[in-house]
Amino acid sequence: MFLDSVLLILQEILEAALLLSVLLAVNLQLGAQVSEARQLGGLWYAAAICCGILGAAAFAWAMPTITGWFNDVGQEVTNAGMHFVIIACLYVHCRLLRKKADSERMRSLGAGLTLITVIALAITREGSEIFLYLRGISGGPSGVTSAVLGAGVACGIGVSTGILLYFGLLSLSRRAALRVGLALLSLFAGNMAAQAVQLLIQADWIPYSAPLWDTSGVLQEYTITGQLLYALVGYEATPSLIQVSSYLGAMLLIASTPLFRQHWWSGKISA
Amino acid sequence: MSSIRRFLIFGALAVLTLFSFIAALRGYQSSMEEAETLFDAQLLDLSRLVANLETTPATRDLRLGNNLAFQVWEHDRLGSASHQAPTTPITSRVQGFEFANFGGFRWRTYTRHDEGHDRWIMVAERSDLRFLLAENIVLETVLPILLGIPVTGLLIWWVVSKGLRPLEQLSEDLQHKPAHDLTPLAASTAPRELKPVVRAINGLIGRLGAALEREKRLSADAAHELRTPIAALKVQLHNLSREIDVHSDSFQQLEEGVDRMGHLMEQLTALYRTSPEQFSEHRVQLDLYALAQETVAYWYPLFQAKGQTLELVGAPAQIRGDPFALDTLLANLISNASKYTPAHGHVQVSVKTLPGGVVELLVQDDGPGIDAAEHSRIFERFYRADHAIEGVPGCGLGLTIVQHVAELHQATVTVGSSSFKTGAAFRVVFPAEGRA
Amino acid sequence: MGRPTRVAAASLALLMSWVAEAGVPEILLVIRDHLFFPSTLEIPAGVKVRIVIDNQDSTPEEFESYPLNREKVISGNSRTVVFIGPLPPGEYPFFGEFYPKTAQGKVVVR
Numbered sequence: 094m095f096l097d098s099v100l101l102i103l104q105e106i107l108e109a110a111l112l113l114s115v116l117l118a119v120n121l122q123l124g125a126q127v128s129e130a131r132q133l134g135g136l137w138y139a140a141a142i143c144c145g146i147l148g149a150a151a152f153a154w155a156m157p158t159i160t161g162w163f164n165d166v167g168q169e170v171t172n173a174g175m176h177f178v179i180i181a182c183l184y185v186h187c188r189l190l191r192k193k194a195d196s197e198r199m200r201s202l203g204a205g206l207t208l209i210t211v212i213a214l215a216i217t218r219e220g221s222e223i224f225l226y227l228r229g230i231s232g233g234p235s236g237v238t239s240a241v242l243g244a245g246v247a248c249g250i251g252v253s254t255g256i257l258l259y260f261g262l263l264s265l266s267r268r269a270a271l272r273v274g275l276a277l278l279s280l281f282a283g284n285m286a287a288q289a290v291q292l293l294i295q296a297d298w299i300p301y302s303a304p305l306w307d308t309s310g311v312l313q314e315y316t317i318t319g320q321l322l323y324a325l326v327g328y329e330a331t332p333s334l335i336q337v338s339s340y341l342g343a344m345l346l347i348a349s350t351p352l353f354r355q356h357w358w359s360g361k362i363s364a
Numbered sequence: 365m366s367s368i369r370r371f372l373i374f375g376a377l378a379v380l381t382l383f384s385f386i387a388a389l390r391g392y393q394s395s396m397e398e399a400e401t402l403f404d405a406q407l408l409d410l411s412r413l414v415a416n417l418e419t420t421p422a423t424r425d426l427r428l429g430n431n432l433a434f435q436v437w438e439h440d441r442l443g444s445a446s447h448q449a450p451t452t453p454i455t456s457r458v459q460g461f462e463f464a465n466f467g468g469f470r471w472r473t474y475t476r477h478d479e480g481h482d483r484w485i486m487v488a489e490r491s492d493l494r495f496l497l498a499e500n501i502v503l504e505t506v507l508p509i510l511l512g513i514p515v516t517g518l519l520i521w522w523v524v525s526k527g528l529r530p531l532e533q534l535s536e537d538l539q540h541k542p543a544h545d546l547t548p549l550a551a552s553t554a555p556r557e558l559k560p561v562v563r564a565i566n567g568l569i570g571r572l573g574a575a576l577e578r579e580k581r582l583s584a585d586a587a588h589e590l591r592t593p594i595a596a597l598k599v600q601l602h603n604l605s606r607e608i609d610v611h612s613d614s615f616q617q618l619e620e621g622v623d624r625m626g627h628l629m630e631q632l633t634a635l636y637r638t639s640p641e642q643f644s645e646h647r648v649q650l651d652l653y654a655l656a657q658e659t660v661a662y663w664y665p666l667f668q669a670k671g672q673t674l675e676l677v678g679a680p681a682q683i684r685g686d687p688f689a690l691d692t693l694l695a696n697l698i699s700n701a702s703k704y705t706p707a708h709g710h711v712q713v714s715v716k717t718l719p720g721g722v723v724e725l726l727v728q729d730d731g732p733g734i735d736a737a738e739h740s741r742i743f744e745r746f747y748r749a750d751h752a753i754e755g756v757p758g759c760g761l762g763l764t765i766v767q768h769v770a771e772l773h774q775a776t777v778t779v780g781s782s783s784f785k786t787g788a789a790f791r792v793v794f795p796a797e798g799r800a
Numbered sequence: 801m802g803r804p805t806r807v808a809a810a811s812l813a814l815l816m817s818w819v820a821e822a823g824v825p826e827i828l829l830v831i832r833d834h835l836f837f838p839s840t841l842e843i844p845a846g847v848k849v850r851i852v853i854d855n856q857d858s859t860p861e862e863f864e865s866y867p868l869n870r871e872k873v874i875s876g877n878s879r880t881v882v883f884i885g886p887l888p889p890g891e892y893p894f895f896g897e898f899y900p901k902t903a904q905g906k907v908v909v910r
Contacts, residue, residue: 095499095506096392097900156860157875165881168872225860225873229898232859232876239499245508250385253378260375295870297883301848314866317389331869386873463904494900797854 094236098243100320101226105219106247108325109145110255112215112281113138116208118262120272123190141209145216145324152217153224166296172218173296176289179214180343182207187278187350253319269355277325279347284327286343287308287336294333304331368531369580372524377517388509389393392502399498403472403489404461410434411487431493433471439485441566454486463491530555534562546573567613580636587632594626631761636746638768651721652794653680653715658696660713663702671707674698678715681723683794685773693769696762697727697790705731710784721796728782729790739779743767766790824850829854831874832900841907846886854879861903865894868907874882885909 117138152159160168186207196241228271230240262270293299309330313319322328347353413436417423423444428434435454438444442451455464456475462473473487478485519710537549548566551559582615602621608615653676660676667674701711714726734742741747746760763777770777775794782789823837825844828901829836843849855861856875863882874880884892887909896903 094653094901095503096389097897101897110506156873157878160873160875160878160880168880175525220872222862225862226898229860229862236496236499239503242503242507242510246385246388249381249513253382253385255384256374256378260371291869295872297848301883301886304889309867317386329869331867339907462837463841465835465837470835470904590843781806 094230094248095239095243098226098230099247099315100315101121102112102223102244103251103317104249104320104323106251107214107254107320108284109216109219110251111258111277111324113142113212114255114259114264115274115277115281116212118259118270119278120190120208121263122267122270122274137205137208138212141212142216144209144213146220148213148217149220149224151226152221156225163296166298169292169296170298173289173292175218176285176292177213178345179218180285180289182210183278183282184346186211187245187275187347187352188350205295270355271328275347275353275356279353280326281346282347283340283342283344284323287327287329287332287340290336290339291329295333299335300355302333302335305334305337336337368497369524369528372528372539373521374522376520377513380516380520381513384509384513388506392506395502395505396498399502403494403498404474407461407472407474407487410489411474411485414444414485414487415476415478415483416555417444431490432488433467434485434487437486439482444580445485449488453484454488457484461548464488488588511670520753530558538565546570546576569609584633584636587629587636590629591626591633594622594629597622598626624715628761631765635761635765637770638692638772639764647684647686649682649684650690651680652683652685652690652725653678655687656694656713656715656725657697659691662694663698666699667702669712670702670703672705672709672711674702674711674713676713676715678713679717681715681717682797683723683773684797685794689769689772693766693792694725696766697792700762701727701729703733704773705729712782718793723794723796725794726789728784730782730787733781733786734779734788742779743777756766802803824848826850826852829853829905831861831896831903833857833858834859834861834896836894836896836903836905839905841905843885843887843907845889845909848883848885850878851882851884852885853882855858859898862897863894864897865892865907867892868894870894872898 094233108164156168159171162188163170189204212280227240227244230237261273262274265273290299292300312328312330313324314330315325319328319330329336332340348357403665404647410432411434414436415662417436417437425435425447428445428446428448430448433446433448433454435445435449436456437453450466454466454471455462455475457475457477459475459477462475464471464473466488470491472491472494473486476485476487477483514634534549535592536717547570548569549562551566552564554562601622605615610616656676656678660674664674689746698711698713705711709730711727712722716724718724743763743766745764767777768790773794778791778793780791781787806873816884825847825865827839827841827843827849832855840843841851853863853872855876855878858876860872860873864871868884868887870882870884872880872882884907885905889909890908891907894905
């Protein structure tokens with residue numbers, strides 16, 4: 094139970110922890126760059142995390158009902174919908190964080206609200222599975238202690254990775270940190286899109302297509318490295334064409350924002 | 365990175381947690397695999413043992429432990445079997461290890477073909493139980509690593525705090541350093557990494573001190589050197605008064621101007637003589653009341669000329685102090701009171717010993733008084749109260765000098781309202797003898 | 801047979817007939833005592849299949865398969881649906897993520 098619990102919970106926590114640390118670092122680096130008003134306060138993050146945890150509990154509680162929607166594929170459709178909302182909010186957030194805008198105050202508020210939504214939804218999505226898992230094993234016959242121990246280890250690994258990524262991004266020069274941070278955000282959006290499409294295939298809303306490639310011989314998804322890559326860049330051993338294309342599409346969407354262009358493309362030309 | 369402490373503690377803890385947890389997971393994984401191999405070997409042995417069983421009525425329903433089961437299939441007939449085994453084959457007739465579900469549990473199975481008797485021997489072990497058994501053992505070895513993290517966290521916190529102590533000490537020292545304290549920081553106790561910082565700060569302090577010193581000396585010297593020309597001016601003015609019309613406006617203004625300049629020079633000299641950095645004190649035991657008597661006597665004619673009354677009340681009070689500086693303090697307070705009190709006004713000087721041994725000097729007048737809003741500003745250099753009466757000579761240094769002298773005696777100066785109907789009161793409280 | 805059970809059975813029958821009309825074969829997979837019954841599902845190659853998962857345990861379980869790319873939570877004492885395929889022949893293991901030591905199974909595509 095121990096290792097299974099670690100892997101299951103790590104998968105959920107890593108994604109949220111990495112997203113949170115990248116968003117924190119990017120906003121901090123941008124805040125250091127321009128005005129004080131741009132710097133989104135810690136209160137936003139605390140509120141987002143609280144909303145996310147409450148949302149996760151509520152989502153887990155309502156899971157039996159939700160599953161029944163849309164001819165028993167409500168779970169897939171709702172999760173996919175959450176993923177699309179996360180991508181949209183991430184896109185708007187990046188747009189609002191660009192240089193020069195007409196209304197500083199409105200933009201700051203908008204950036205804060207989209208930030209809250211992204212973090213809260215990501216935590217709701219990941220956290221609900223943890224709640225369900227803990228409920229699942231607590232009523233079961235065996236290994237509750239080792240499962241809880243595993244949950245602790247997973248928390249430790251997930252949070253530590255997040256902290257190290259955050260400090261790593263802060264220790265880079267502002268330019269490099271923003272480049273890496275924004276690249277990670279676009280990968281995250283791609284990951285979200287691929288997962289959403291996968292869920293819709295599972296719900297039979299999108300037709301099944303054969304995997305484009307199979308890398309399970311090289312790296313299994315069900316390993317710590319696999320989980321880390323899954324959380325960081327959405328590693329999938331057997332993706333289908335539509336998953337790969339939606340991944341690239343969401344990446345390009347984030348990469349099309351002025352903020353991204355400013356720090357990646359124009360920076361590259363002037364460098 | 366807004367805080368070094370936070371970075372060090374969280375960074376170190378994160379690295380430690382990450383790598384020790386991953387190491388623990390690796391350890392768990394390989395130990396579990398090892399245990400699986402061991403259990404499989406035992407299952408294999410069991411199958412060999414069962415293969416040697418003769419099928420008798422006694423072996424048809426053999427009682428084994430709850431975690432084990434076996435079947436012996438002679439062609440399509442079930443020969444020997446343990447009491448837990450179902451009547452159907454528990455696994456397929458393929459030699460080797462497999463998993464199977466029966467009896468509401470998941471089992472690890474091993475199938476062996478006994479070619480001599482053409483029998484199939486199937487043995488099974490509860491997979492959940494053997495897993496739990498192995499896990500309990502393995503977790504025992506992993507647990508210390510996990511439980512060690514909080515303890516390590518505390519130790520890291522302690523080490524980081526200890527390591528940052530000199531830095532915090534330095535910043536505290538700098539923060540609490542009084543404004544006029546220009547002594548260098550102790551460089552010998554600073555750790556190697558901070559020595560350059562301390563040296564740089566000491567260099568700055570030294571240069572600042574030298575600059576201040578130069579400025580002071582320049583002002584004091586200038587003030588001192590200007591005394592002679594001013595005295596000469598006064599003599600020439602006196603001579604001039606015999607030759608021209610002394611009632612002309614120009615002459616009167618000239619005389620006033622020269623007087624004011626002379627006063628300013630004297631005050632400047634007094635100010636720099638009494639400034640803490642400059643002052644070389646000669647403290648003696650003295651009676652403040654007696655000293656006040658002398659000063660009052662000295663100033664009495666001036667008061668009489670303006671029709672003002674000046675009285676001294678109180679009793680002898682012993683303090684330790686510098687007579688010259690205290691005389692300057694008294695003179696400034698008394699002349700100040702005279703200046704801001706209209707003709708026929710009253711000024712009262714009182715000296716008394718309060719309970720607890722502190723000595724209070726109070727100079728109060730019945731002039732217009734001072735607004736509360738101005739109380740904090742009147743001690744600033746060159747500050748003059750808004751209502752400073754037109755034509756009253758003054759340079760705004762008197763109260764600064766008073767404060768300097770008070771500080772030299774560890775005394776406090778406060779300003780408030782007098783006990784007359786109107787007017788200001790300056791209260792100087794000297795610490796009890798023996799404490800100063 | 802209680803009324804809710806009857807209603808469930810009736811609606812299931814309705815659902816199955818609808819599915820039959822749509823031409824998607826259906827397979828029942830039961831979860832009991834954190835075990836899958838049957839633990840081997842055989843399906844034909846190149847056909848989309850609808851798996852109805854019936855969780856008879858009181859605890860939730862998550863049906864998960866990496867080769868099939870499927871992941872779905874099934875609440876305690878409830879049933880739900882997962883579509884798989886069309887698939888090329890081969891073995892596709894799946895497991896219950898909450899009890900992976902016992903809840904193991906595979907889809908065999910022939």
